[in-house]
Amino acid sequence: MMNTTTKRPSPARERLITAATRLFYEEGIHTVGVDRVIEEAGVTRATLYKQFGGKENLVLAYLGHEDESLRALFAAAGQGVADPDALLDAVINGIAADIRDRHTRGCPFINAAAEYPDANGEVRRLIDQHREWFRATLQTVADSAGLERPEEVAASLVLLRDAALVGGYLDGEARVTPAFERTALAVIEAHRAG
Template identity: 75%
Template sequence: MSTSTDAVASSNSPARQRLLEAATDLFYSEGIHSVGVDRIIEAAGVTRATMYKQFEGKEGLVLEYLRGEDSQLRGLFAQAAGASDDPDVLLELVIEGIAADIRDRHTRGCPFINAAAEYPDEGPVRALIGDHREWFRATLQHLAEAAGLVEPTEVAASLVLLRDAALVGGYLDGEDRVAPAFARTARGVIASHRP
């Protein structure tokens, strides 16, 4: 019989971490559907039984990969909130963080947009992507409201759109060209909504 202690130990196991790291690298660099389970198992150096014990299949691994991406972005927001509680400063930190992400981490587009292209139908993957996007949009709207910006819903929608475009554009046109254009345009959106 499995206990909650077993579940925690399993979620923190070195084999699980290796599988998740291998899947994250491969899914992001090559695409989810083009990478087979055998390739992930080989890269992680685990057995097939270990893979299925940890994730109950490829979709479970895909979901965990996307949860990791979501968690990473939420962590950046939490880190920014720890640095300042001034909404104007937080908006600037968000802009700088997204520009840095375009340059340094997500150089092959947005992992959520990439995954959505591979999972066009409703299901757990699309639900997770939708939840992530709603959180991101709501968080930006809250920051815009706290900064006293006019039409904070529109500000948030514009910033989400700009991030989407910048992550795709960074992959197509180069991070050095797109990251500064994103930051400049995002600052313009914010400035145009000041009272």
Template identity: 40%
Template sequence: MSPDLAARPARERLLAAAGELFYESGIAATGVDAVLARAGVAPATMYAHFAGKDGLVAAYLEQRHEAWRRTWDEVLAGLADPVDRLLSVFDAVALYRRREGNRRGCGFLAAATELPPGHPGQRWLDADSRLLAERLRALATDAGARDPDDVADSLLLLYDGVLNRFARAATTSGLPSDDPLVRARRLAAEWVAGAIA
């Protein structure tokens, strides 16, 4: 454990350790003992903060959702042009990846394949989906799209596609020479130009 991590409160250490391990190895493959060992805390301490592993998973996803939302908010705050604001989802992904060291694709897409219906973490997967759909729809409306729902859905296809490409690259020979995020933004800009009234 790094000296910086060791100095943090136990709850923060648990979330940091869980975030690293769940993202690196997957939620199902990561046992509570591994999280406890990395965080340097006793089981009783974890159970004082979280209702078992499910509660820890939910808190990890909540923290990830809030970090993503803040990053996108930050990108939006620096943009005035309505089309740039609509395409900002790709710029926000780029910034989030630089800050978080996102090497394996989207933590939410990975978690969605692992969590059963009714899991407490599902709330944050749903919140992430709502944020994307509702914000893209609103930004498409502001940009003058003839069909804001279609624009939002199409941008989500590109967004999901690029995140899946990052996940696939982590398990194969890596990314192609052209950055899929740059390519997705360029394709989105071309498509949006034809969809704006």
């Protein structure tokens, strides 16, 4: 008989990911040593190495956690939204909320890519997978809303989100969020069929 229950991560693993997420995002991955993560998580060095084997796997877990969180936010935004135009609005509002409330120091994936220049490394592959999912998701939403050239809409929205997350950190969300919303809506309107 197959076990269909999902094994819950250990509390120590969760504390390590939580600590790494905060520290890596706020201070930079290469700036933060494993000792800081261990101290903040309240675990031993042996626990970190048992759970992750080393810092790079902890970085992958941090970025995987960010990816899962964003996917969950998208899934929650889509729950109960049958109208494709309403879903487009929910996506724009969700990105604006992310700039305003959650990722106030830029995009965690862009920040990590800046610290991991090897395009063939595991960290960059994970970042690429996240970005492809994000782009494909936006393309599906644009296609469902009947927009012309949905792949162009998705590419534009990814670019706008990237710029807005970085701009929000540098110039402040109060200046950047309305500009993002205006520009994203203009992209959508420019691709309406008819």
